[in-house]
Amino acid sequence: xxxxxxxxxxxxxxxxxxxxxxxxxxxDLPLPPGRKLAVLACMDARLTxxxxxxxxxxxxxxxxxxxxxxSDDAIRSLVIxxxxxxxxxxIVIEHTGCGxxxxxxxxxxxxxxxxxxxxxxxxxxxFKDLDANLxxxxxxxxxxxxxxxxxxxxxxxEVETGRLRPVA
Numbered sequence: 001x002x003x004x005x006x007x008x009x010x011x012x013x014x015x016x017x018x019x020x021x022x023x024x025x026x027x028d029l030p031l032p033p034g035r036k037l038a039v040l041a042c043m044d045a046r047l048t049x050x051x052x053x054x055x056x057x058x059x060x061x062x063x064x065x066x067x068x069x070x071s072d073d074a075i076r077s078l079v080i081x082x083x084x085x086x087x088x089x090x091i092v093i094e095h096t097g098c099g100x101x102x103x104x105x106x107x108x109x110x111x112x113x114x115x116x117x118x119x120x121x122x123x124x125x126x127f128k129d130l131d132a133n134l135x136x137x138x139x140x141x142x143x144x145x146x147x148x149x150x151x152x153x154x155x156x157x158e159v160e161t162g163r164l165r166p167v168a
Contacts, residue, residue, distance in 0.1 A: 026057055026058065029057065029058040030058070031085060032085045032086045032087075033058065033059055033060045033061050033081075033085065033086075033087060034058050034059050035055070035059045035060050036086055036087050036088040036089060037055075037059065037060040037061070037087060037088075037089050037090075037091065038060060038061040038062075038063065038077075038078055038081040038082070038087040038089070038090050038091075039053065039055075039060050039061065039062045039063065039090070039091045039092075039093065040063045040064075040065075040068055040069075040070065040074050040078070040090065040091070040092045040093070040137070040141075041062065041063070041064050041068045041092070041093040041094075042064065042065070042066065042067055042068035042093065042094055042095055042098060042100075043064040043065055043066055043068075044095055044098065044099070044159075046095070046097075046159050047093065047095055047157050047159070049062050049064075049093065050062070052093070052157060052162070052164065053091070060087075061077070061081045061085070061087060063077045063078065063081075066099070066100060066124075066125075067094065067098060067100040067125060067126075067127065067133070068092055068093055068094045068095075068134075068137065069125055069137055070092070070137040070138075070140040070141045071125070075140075075141065075144055075146075075147070078090060078141065078147060079144075079146045079147065082147065082148050082150070083146070083148070087150075088148075088150050089150055089151045089152075089153075090141060090147075090150060090151070090152040090153070091152075091153045091154075091155060092134065092137050092138055092141065092152070092153065092154045092155070092168075093154075093155050093156075093157050093164070094130060094133065094134045094137070094154075094155075094156055094157070095156060095157040095158070095159055096130065096156065096157070096158050096159050096160060097159050097160075098130065100124075100125070100126050100127055100133075101126070101127065101128065101130060102126075103124075103126050104126055105123060105124045105125070105126050108124060108126075109122070109124070130156060131156065131167050134154040134155075134156060134167045134168055135154060135167060135168045137154065138152050138153070138154040138168040139168070152168075153166065153168065154166070154167045154168030155167065
């Protein structure tokens, strides 16, 4: 079997890692996050959670997915974060201009089935109302029986200004 070709982006990533490792000084950080904070945020590349919240490596658990949704997997991570690693507060961040506002699940799933020839039972969880969706995610986290009774906040990151707007 032939070795995979290295893309320019993959090669760049490896070179950056070599630079990072050469000056690495964080091997003594403790496993639990120092601020006892867990953040669930959208995966959008315009949102750098650490910068927006003034966090440093080791301060918080940051869980990301498309839309910043309280999916089963995000809840699983929050449960582990709380019960095994001691986090005591949760912030959910969604943002203006989110791609999840731009499509309907049915249309994308139909298009993907046509392109690939395979139908898959997968919900993409697109939404139409940013604030209502954020409130629903916060409520889902608060209502989960394995999530501790801790503060759970909902914030909208405004990509136009960099500001956070409390919603839930």
